[in-house]
Amino acid sequence: MITLQDCQQRDATDPLRPLRELFTLPTGLIYLDGNSLGAMPKAAAARAAQVVSQEWGQGLIRSWNSAGWLSLPQRLGDKIAPLIGAGPGEVLVTDSTSINLYKVLSAALSLAHEDAPQRRVVLSERSNFPTDLYIAQSLCQERGYRLQLVEPDDILAALTAEVAVLMLTHVNYRTGAMHDMAALTRSAHAAGAIVVWDLAHSAGAVPVDLSGAQADYAVGCGYKYLNGGPGAPAFVWVNPKHVDRFWQPLAGWWGHAAPFEFTPDYRPAAGSQRYLCGTQAVLSLSLLECGLDIFEEAQSLGGMAALRAKSLALTDLFIALMEQRCAGHGLGLATPRDHARRGSQVALTLARSATASAAFATVQALAQRGVIGDYRAGDGGQHQDILRFGFTPLYIAFEDVWHAVEQLRQVLDSGEWKQERFNQKHAVT
Numbered sequence: 001m002i003t004l005q006d007c008q009q010r011d012a013t014d015p016l017r018p019l020r021e022l023f024t025l026p027t028g029l030i031y032l033d034g035n036s037l038g039a040m041p042k043a044a045a046a047r048a049a050q051v052v053s054q055e056w057g058q059g060l061i062r063s064w065n066s067a068g069w070l071s072l073p074q075r076l077g078d079k080i081a082p083l084i085g086a087g088p089g090e091v092l093v094t095d096s097t098s099i100n101l102y103k104v105l106s107a108a109l110s111l112a113h114e115d116a117p118q119r120r121v122v123l124s125e126r127s128n129f130p131t132d133l134y135i136a137q138s139l140c141q142e143r144g145y146r147l148q149l150v151e152p153d154d155i156l157a158a159l160t161a162e163v164a165v166l167m168l169t170h171v172n173y174r175t176g177a178m179h180d181m182a183a184l185t186r187s188a189h190a191a192g193a194i195v196v197w198d199l200a201h202s203a204g205a206v207p208v209d210l211s212g213a214q215a216d217y218a219v220g221c222g223y224k225y226l227n228g229g230p231g232a233p234a235f236v237w238v239n240p241k242h243v244d245r246f247w248q249p250l251a252g253w254w255g256h257a258a259p260f261e262f263t264p265d266y267r268p269a270a271g272s273q274r275y276l277c278g279t280q281a282v283l284s285l286s287l288l289e290c291g292l293d294i295f296e297e298a299q300s301l302g303g304m305a306a307l308r309a310k311s312l313a314l315t316d317l318f319i320a321l322m323e324q325r326c327a328g329h330g331l332g333l334a335t336p337r338d339h340a341r342r343g344s345q346v347a348l349t350l351a352r353s354a355t356a357s358a359a360f361a362t363v364q365a366l367a368q369r370g371v372i373g374d375y376r377a378g379d380g381g382q383h384q385d386i387l388r389f390g391f392t393p394l395y396i397a398f399e400d401v402w403h404a405v406e407q408l409r410q411v412l413d414s415g416e417w418k419q420e421r422f423n424q425k426h427a428v429t
């Protein structure tokens with residue numbers, strides 16, 4: 001039996017414990033939704049004030065140079081690079097994940113077309129995050145490709161001679177299941193396909209090695225595990241061997257080789273810079289830097305390896321406590337138990353009753369009790385309703401896991417989730 005004292009003991013010996021102090025976390029709240037919107041670095045408030053009052057207010061246009069605004073996409077990219085196995089100058093922070101995916105998928109299709117024009121399929125996973133599938137649908141329609149969606153276990157078999165690009169999200173947003181990036185990239189290459197990885201639920205949460213896997217293209221999100229703030233810019237990575245081969249389709253002036261020559265003809269910059277489009281969101285970029293600086297602090301405490309070890313310990317603890325204390329309520333585990341296949345979240349299933357989603361109501365009741373997780377609706381078929389709990393190892397404590405499961409137990413034991421108020425969409429949180 002695991003006790004509250006065991007959890008407190010683990011916090012007392014946790015080498016990453018000091019990092020929690022770098023975040024603002026509301027008192028009395030247990031925040032298990034950092035996989036959707038990361039918590040606020042304490043430094044962000046002062047940084048925002050500085051950028052607004054000093055850099056904008058006083059510096060005005062001079063700040064593009066004097067405050068380093070121009071090089072923010074590269075500077076921040078270099079801070080993300082070690083988290084995802086990329087080299088200096090290879091990663092850019094810019095635009096949103098959806099927009100960056102449009103750029104890289106388009107470039108990947110151009111690359112595939114040059115080498116093998118007869119390949120007309122983009123292959124992805126049916127339960128990929130919808131925006132990824134929508135962007136792929138749009139591009140396929142535009143360029144005459146077919147989007148083929150399969151279940152995760154069927155990916156290898158679907159890598160036929162028709163596939164131009166394999167586009168996958170490394171860690172699934174619903175279940176937290178993680179793909180073997182190196183193995184799938186190898187299989188796709190052996191089958192003649194280009195690979196695009198979405199790292200939205202990986203960057204800052206699990207170690208990633210894009211170079212080691214010899215991946216082709218990647219994008220990822222700034223406001224989840226990187227704690228960049230609401231709507232923070234995303235990142236884009238292109239394998240250096242491909243980067244100069246094609247334009248990306250949003251050929252704006254920031255991606256031009258000489259933007260300040262104001263020439264009428266587009267000439268792409270060499271290297272990753274061509275993946276920029278137009279003027280960047282300086283305030284949002286500046287706030288994201290506060291999140292990335294915390295990873296630099298984490299470096300001296302063991303870096304991503306230590307964060308990964310703690311993340312697995314937290315999710316293992318949550319699963320064990322859930323099984324120990326919430327038995328008999330029909331909770332199921334949608335996240336793989338195998339460490340090699342698990343991201344940094346735990347997804348639970350809870351069967352739907354005839355009239356209501358027990359998963360939805362339970363998430364609402366938990367929020368009322370100060371435990372924030374979230375709910376993702378099932379599709380009425382193979383994918384069930386899910387309660388999602390994200391465990392950001394930078395700021396979640398072992399004791400938080402204890403209390404979260406204790407509140408879950410009380411919600412289920414008391415049956416309070418059945419109350420009308422927890423079953424109305426948008427009623428509580």
Ligand SMILES: *Cc1c(COP(=O)(O)O)cnc(C)c1O
Pocket residue numbers: 096097098099129131132169173198200201221234
């Ligand atoms: C969160 C997430 C996104 C977000 O895309 P936006 O452009 O920021 O809205 C995209 N893809 C995946 C897989 C995600 O998890």
